Amino acid sequence: MIVVTAPTGTIGSQVVGNVLAAGQPVRVIVRDPAKLSPGVRENVEVVRGSHGDPDVLAEAFADADAVFWLVPPAPDAPSVEAAYVGFSRPAAEAIAKYDVGHVVGISALGRGTDLAEHAGLVTGSLHMDDLIAGTGTNYRALVMPSFMENLLNSVRAIKTQGLLTSVISGDRKLPTVASRDIAAIAARLLVERDWSGFEEVAVLGPEELSFEDMAAVVSDVVGEPIRFEQITPQVLTSRLTGFGMGVPLAQGMADMMVAKDGGLDNAAEADPAFETPTTFRQWCEDVFKPAYEAV
Template sequence: MHVVTTPTGQIGRQVVEGLLRAGEPVRVIVRDPSGLSAEVRERVEVVRGSHRELDACMEAFAGADTLFWVVPPTPRADSVVGYYEDSTRAACRAIGARGVKRVVTVSTAGHGIETNAGHLSASLAKDRMIEETGVSFRALQATAFMENLLWQTEAIRHQGAFFWPQPADRVLPVVATRDIAAKATELLLNASWDGRGGVPVVSPDALTPDGMARVVSEVLERPVGYRQLSLDAYREAMIGHGASEAWAQGLVDMAVAQNDGAYDEHHRTAVPSPTGFRQWCEEVLRPAFLA
């Protein structure tokens, strides 16, 4: 039995689909099962609740061989590291109590980010908690998501640009969530591994934000530019969209680490995943933009 958290999220949904295509039994933890497609609801076991709740984890992990673990964003949290740790505490108790054999989690690529790197440091803190249970464990070390650009379709449409706090001329490693989900599914289906370790997941590209803007312009067949936000402007924009002060500062600290080259070594040395940025723009961004 495979347990999947965040089954309606960008990555969790694709992991559920991959496991079902392989004919595997799947159990999901979800607050609102109506967020699952009718086909998925018919084929999975549903534990209704939050995976922050011990009772839900104990129920879901009973008889489970593998667990796919994701901490979903909660922009109103009053502590980034505290939120990641609180979100993982119940799972760690249930992993040991229920004898889960292997855990795969979405984590982060990067070096030198153990502290003061916002959400990157928080993700590593979550990984350490899972490792300490003694379960066989793999952390998918992902760079920034290509899907982050989907939040900017209206800016692209009305302002002809997208906005991030990264330098226009510095490579920003990104990866498609489909490749993260595919690697997670591969690991969940493989019963031969044990121990603990990280698995980098990076794209084959080495594009700067300016380079991404050129690709986006070509795919959307309209001029699209890139404009760098100052860190202060980025922080205020996140707060304006409903983030807490702590969450917004965590995003700023993450951006600083990215700008300082946190991802560079993994991006240079890891075996690249299949999806390039242009392919993602053609298959994901363009349909979203046109819709």
């Protein structure tokens, strides 16, 4: 039995689809089963509730062979550590108690760099990995740069203002990855389970682009001029708190972006065994352009 957390999210929903397509039994933990597509709901076991709840985890993990672990957004968390390590602690206890053999988690690049302990959300992710690995389970942390899908959070501003913004410098070339490639690798690891121990798998995407490069690609794909503008960390935190995010997580986001601008995502090398074929242009054609046109 493969347990999938966050099964209605961008990555988790695709993981569920891929694992079902491989003919594997799937159990999902979900707060609202109505948010599952009918095709998924009819073919999975459903445990209703939060995957931060020990009782829910006991029901879901009792006979699990593998778990896909993804921490949900926690904009009002009291700290980054609480959002990642605190939320994951009941799961770590359940993994150990029920002897779950394999766990695949969503994490971030940065381990081993000088920036890792001052990188906001990334630092929380790496501490979460240590917690899970400490249970003794076989663990693969999928460590990634920014997701292409993050651009969807700004699609309205990009269309109405013709502007793409980031704390990261416009000429800093960075890897970026599509969620469908992440989900494909996660599902493969969950299904095959021919691996052991704790390792990080760098999921980097097929190219490195700067924000100036991305603005040019978006412009070409949507047929309208889009320019890039760098903003300060203070502007970012102000925007995020204005949208309702608490100060600790907003600061954690800003600290992460500053670390990325300092080279946090540039140290890792892609593993040729885990292909990530989706280019940024292809993703823009398939995903961003329809969202842009729908605004």
